[in-house]
Amino acid sequence: MMSRKIHALFLIALVTVLAVPATADLLSGPADAVMGPAQTTVLSADARRTVVQVTFPVVRAPGDWQTAGLVEWQGLVTEDRVPDSEEILRLDPVASFHVAVAERQRPTWRVAAVQWHRQPRDPGTMVVTVGAPSIFRSVPLAPVQIHAEAGGGILAGLVVEIDHAAGQTKAGDSNSRRRADREPMPASVVNGERFRELSAGFLALPPTAGDKAPLPDYFALTDHWIRLELDDHGVYQLTGSEFLPQT
Numbered sequence: 001m002m003s004r005k006i007h008a009l010f011l012i013a014l015v016t017v018l019a020v021p022a023t024a025d026l027l028s029g030p031a032d033a034v035m036g037p038a039q040t041t042v043l044s045a046d047a048r049r050t051v052v053q054v055t056f057p058v059v060r061a062p063g064d065w066q067t068a069g070l071v072e073w074q075g076l077v078t079e080d081r082v083p084d085s086e087e088i089l090r091l092d093p094v095a096s097f098h099v100a101v102a103e104r105q106r107p108t109w110r111v112a113a114v115q116w117h118r119q120p121r122d123p124g125t126m127v128v129t130v131g132a133p134s135i136f137r138s139v140p141l142a143p144v145q146i147h148a149e150a151g152g153g154i155l156a157g158l159v160v161e162i163d164h165a166a167g168q169t170k171a172g173d174s175n176s177r178r179r180a181d182r183e184p185m186p187a188s189v190v191n192g193e194r195f196r197e198l199s200a201g202f203l204a205l206p207p208t209a210g211d212k213a214p215l216p217d218y219f220a221l222t223d224h225w226i227r228l229e230l231d232d233h234g235v236y237q238l239t240g241s242e243f244l245p246q247t
Contacts, residue, residue, distance in 0.1 A: 032068040033154070034060040037075035038095040038146070043159065045191040047166035050099050051112070052190055054146050055157030058117075065117040065154060073148055077225060093148040098141040098188045100195035101164040106132040107142050114158040120151025127153075128160050137183060139198045 036057035043051040062068040072078070073093040080089045101107055109130045120127075127150040133140035144162065148155045189195050230236070 029070065031060075031070045031072035033058075033062040033065075033070075034072045035074065035148070035154075038148075040095075040097055040190060042190050045194060047102070047194065047197075048164065050162045050164070050191045050194075051159065052097065052099075052144070052162070053157065053159045054095060054097075056095075056148060056155060058156075068118070068154065071149070071154060076148070095146040095148060096188065097144050097190050098186060099144060099162050099164065100189055100191050100198055101133055101140050101142050102198060103165050104133055104135075104140050106130060107162050107164040109144070109160055109162045112159045112161050115156040116153050117156050118152075118154040120153035122151040125151030125153075127151075127155065127158065130162065136186060137199060139195055141186070141189065141195075 036059045039055045041053045043053055076093040076095060078091050078093045082089060107130060109128060111128055114127060127147050129145045131143040133142040183199050185192060185195055
C-alpha cells in the first residue's frame with residue numbers, strides 16, 4: 001500500500017506541467033491539443049522487477065479536455081497518407097520501450113498509478129500491454145506499449161510495474177563484462193544494467209536457434225523515425241548529417 005501511494009504522489013508531481021503557447025498542424029488539420037514527447041523514468045530496477053514511469057508533458061492544452069478532438073503526440077506516429085491518394089490514416093498513439101528479462105515467457109505487469117486528462121469511455125480498456133520477449137544478442141527483450149488514447153481517453157502519465165523471474169544466475173568474470181559493455185544495446189531498453197548482466201553471461205540460458213533470430217520489428221527499438229520520399233528511381237547518396245534535425 002505504501003508503494004502505491006509513493007507511485008501516485010510521484011506521478012502527480014511530474015505530470016503537472018504548465019502549458020505554453022504552441023502551434024501544430026497534422027496532416028488532417030490543426031490539433032486541438034499538443035502533447036510533448038513521452039518522458040520515461042525508471043523508478044527502480046532489479047533482477048525481479050522493473051518499475052517505469054511514463055509521462056506526457058502538455059505543450060498546448062485545449063479549451064476543454066472533454067471535447068478535444070484531434071491531439072498531436074510529439075514523437076509518436078499518429079497519421080499517414082495513403083500512397084497516391086488524399087486519404088489520411090489515423091493511427092493510435094503508442095509509446096513503447098523494452099525491458100531486458102531472464103526468460104522467454106511474457107512477464108506479468110500492473111499499472112500502479114495512472115492519471116488522465118480525459119477518462120476513457122470504457123474503464124476496462126488496457127492502457128498498457130506487454131508482449132512476449134524477442135531475442136536480441138541472446139538477451140530476451142519484452143516490449144511494453146503505452147496506449148496514450150486508450151478507450152478514447154487522453155493520458156497524462158502512469159507508473160507500470162513489470163515483474164520478471166530472476167532466473168538462475170552464475171558468476172561472471174570481468175572479461176565477459178567488458179565484452180558485454182562493448183556490445184550494442186537498443187536505446188529503447190530501460191533497464192540497461194540488467195541487459196549488460198544477461199549479455200555478459202551472468203544468467204545461464206540454454207542456446208536455441210531462436211537466440212540468433214532477429215527481432216520481428218526493428219522499428220519498435222526506437223521512437224526516432226525518419227521518412228524518406230523519393231521522386232525517382234536510381235542510386236541515392238546519403239550521409240549521417242542529412243538525418244540530423246533541421247535548425
